[in-house]
Amino acid sequence: MTQSPAEMRVALMAVGKRVTPDRELLIDIIGRNPHIDALGIHRLAQDSRPRIGLATVYRTLRLLEELAVVEADRLGEGHSHYEIRGRDHLHLVCANCGEVLDVPSPIDWKGIAREHAFVVTQSRLELVGLCAACRPGVADHSKSIT
Amino acid sequence: MTQSPAEMRVALMAVGKRVTPDRELLIDIIGRNPHIDALGIHRLAQDSRPRIGLATVYRTLRLLEELAVVEADRLGEGHSHYEIRGRDHLHLVCANCGEVLDVPSPIDWKGIAREHAFVVTQSRLELVGLCAACRPGVADHSKSIT
DNA sequence: CTCCGAATGAGAATGATTATCATTATCAAA
DNA sequence: TTTGATAATGATAATCATTCTCATTCGGAG
Numbered sequence: 511m512t513q514s515p516a517e518m519r520v521a522l523m524a525v526g527k528r529v530t531p532d533r534e535l536l537i538d539i540i541g542r543n544p545h546i547d548a549l550g551i552h553r554l555a556q557d558s559r560p561r562i563g564l565a566t567v568y569r570t571l572r573l574l575e576e577l578a579v580v581e582a583d584r585l586g587e588g589h590s591h592y593e594i595r596g597r598d599h600l601h602l603v604c605a606n607c608g609e610v611l612d613v614p615s616p617i618d619w620k621g622i623a624r625e626h627a628f629v630v631t632q633s634r635l636e637l638v639g640l641c642a643a644c645r646p647g648v649a650d651h652s653k654s655i656t
Numbered sequence: 657m658t659q660s661p662a663e664m665r666v667a668l669m670a671v672g673k674r675v676t677p678d679r680e681l682l683i684d685i686i687g688r689n690p691h692i693d694a695l696g697i698h699r700l701a702q703d704s705r706p707r708i709g710l711a712t713v714y715r716t717l718r719l720l721e722e723l724a725v726v727e728a729d730r731l732g733e734g735h736s737h738y739e740i741r742g743r744d745h746l747h748l749v750c751a752n753c754g755e756v757l758d759v760p761s762p763i764d765w766k767g768i769a770r771e772h773a774f775v776v777t778q779s780r781l782e783l784v785g786l787c788a789a790c791r792p793g794v795a796d797h798s799k800s801i802t
Numbered sequence: 803c804t805c806c807g808a809a810t811g812a813g814a815a816t817g818a819t820t821a822t823c824a825t826t827a828t829c830a831a832a
Numbered sequence: 833t834t835t836g837a838t839a840a841t842g843a844t845a846a847t848c849a850t851t852c853t854c855a856t857t858c859g860g861a862g
Binding site: 584600602604611613617619622623626627628629630635636637638639640641642 | 730746748750757759763765768769772773774775776781782783784785786787788
């Protein structure tokens with residue numbers, strides 16, 4: 511299920527969607543910037559295509575999500591972050607600086623799913639806490655939980 | 657970390673917050689209805705206190721979240737669901753009917769956290785897919801991983 | 803080159819959540 | 833008990849991310 515920018519073409523064409531420059535650019539940006547959010551993607555996209563609209567970013571994200579090419583995570587609070595779908599992994603999300611570490615997932619969800627007659631389509635695993643850098647009582651630039 | 661309605665009083669008083677009838681009612685409702693959302697909580701709360709406002713619901717939820725008494729999960733798409741904080745567990749979320757099954761978590765995050773010098777304060781684990789009841793030919797959401 | 807449906811941009815609309823502000827309730831001291 | 837300081841609340845406006853609408857543009861089949 512590992513996707514790559516190149517495989518997106520296949521996924522799009524398989525459902526009769528066009529492979530447009532916008533879509534190629536966006537998937538490329540997501541590939542290079544794991545955990546980026548919609549606004550960040552839009553900003554970067556404007557460097558190469560100044561007229562690209564935010565709506566196109568959201569539309570494309572949703573499409574690629576439906577095609578299982580990218581994955582959305584609601585890490586912090588309000589909004590989503592995106593990344594190319596890859597191997598199972600879990601996120602270590604720092605509540606202070608917001609940094610996200612990817613760690614290979616230790617979960618054997620196949621067994622769990624079988625046990626509950628459940629067909630798994632997505633796994634979202636996060637551990638929220640404080641990363642090494644934020645460990646000492648730093649009252650810096652974020653909402654720290656106590 | 658395990659919280660109960662009764663322990664909320666302690667948590668509130670520990671930070672100088674009042675134990676009001678609204679707060680007691682809300683924590684009670686969440687306790688009886690795991691995975692309920694803000695509007696659901698508000699609806700139920702109005703049965704006993706017709707004048708309670710939605711703002712109070714959200715304010716209280718946030719407060720109880722900060723006190724680590726309740727936990728918010730962004731299960732489906734748009735909005736959050738709440739539950740009393742308890743033992744580690746993961747959610748099996750049905751993409752079709754929305755049912756949520758709680759399953760004891762098989763993750764040993766202590767080892768992972770130690771390895772990455774990470775202090776874990778929350779774990780959010782979800783597997784999204786189709787529950788047994790929704791298993792037979794559902795068209796839309798079925799892009800299962802195998 | 804022409805047509806038609808897909809894709810896009812701009813901005814309005816939506817929905818969940820948060821902030822504001824005037825009013826009310828609560829606790830402590832006199 | 834009355835007062836005074838302060839926290840909590842209700843109503844509603846504001847915000848923020850995301851989705852929708854629609855007029856326009858683009859791309860590929862003929």
